[in-house]
Amino acid sequence: MMPQHGLWTMAAAAFFLLSAFDAGSARADALSMNALREVLNVRPQGDAQVGAALFAATGCAGCHGEAGISANPEWPILAGQRSPYLYKMLLDYRAGRMQGQGAGMMAAVTANLNEQQISDLAEWLSRQTRPMLIRHTGREPAVLKGDRSRLIPPCEACHGANGQGWDLQPTLAGQHRAYLVSVLNRFKSGERNNDINAGMAQIARKLNEQEISALADYYGK
Known part of the structure; x- marks a missing residue:
């Protein structure tokens, strides 16, 4: 398992580069x-x-x-x-x-x-109760922990160790699998472009079809 400091160092570096890349091509319709x-x-x-x-x-x-x-x-x-x-x-x-x-x-x-x-x-x-993540033991997709070579940060860096999300990052745990696939594909294609600094879009563009499916299997229901 990747040490916590390594995970956060990787995530910080990746998002610094993502933000820098986006600075010259910010989307006018997305909030900074x-x-x-x-x-x-x-x-x-x-x-x-x-x-x-x-x-x-x-x-x-x-x-x-x-x-x-x-x-x-x-x-x-x-x-x-x-x-x-x-x-x-x-x-x-x-x-x-x-x-x-x-x-x-x-x-x-x-x-x-x-x-x-x-x-x-x-x-x-x-305040409403949502379905929670069902642990798929042994089925964690490799990309879940990020991929340094592609500047993909670990999912938990933004969405939490259990997919619980934070104030401005959505909860993934217990979401519909089909919806997760749809959202990732819309970020990947550029159809959805309301994310800050296009961060999620830039990550999704680097995911292949199998990785998107595996992440949806892991977090979704």
């Missing part, structure tokens, strides 16, 4: 880290109770399930995602920074929501 910090600094405090009522009133359950756990494997499980991440994603849909699968529908849903309502939704969803 500084812009995102400003957005989050003025984010209103979310009210989970109000968010629950809003989730029901806007018909979100039709795609994402009564408690944010979608029955359709093509739609993401939202339950238990971190509140700041959900807030950013909903703002991205509203601003038209998302493209491809479901983006038009989500843009229409969020078009009439203000920042307070979006924060309320994010807060409620973050």
